[in-house]
Amino acid sequence: MALDPEKAFLDYSAADCSVQFWTANAPAVQFTSLEAAVRFAKDHGGRWEEIEITVHLPREDIAFATGKVHQLIDALPSDLRKKR
Secondary structure (H helix, E strand, O other): OOOOHHHHHHHOOOOEEEEEEOOOOOOOEEEOOHHHHHHHHHHOOOOOOOEEEEEEOOOOEEEEOHHHHHHHHHOOOOHHHHHO
């Protein structure tokens, strides 16, 4: 299934998420939206690292592995669009 980043950002704008870099001793970091998790990943080298972002939902978790995380990073809304 193809990833639609804009839909994912909207659908999970208020969902608990965790970011996990696939390196030794790297703890998972928690966020309250997918966009916040993706911004953290971007700001901490997630574009060049093996990484996973998990969206924690009441009935299931949705995991975005490295390739999808890179797509989400590329699709992040710019800060200029957010200010309008």
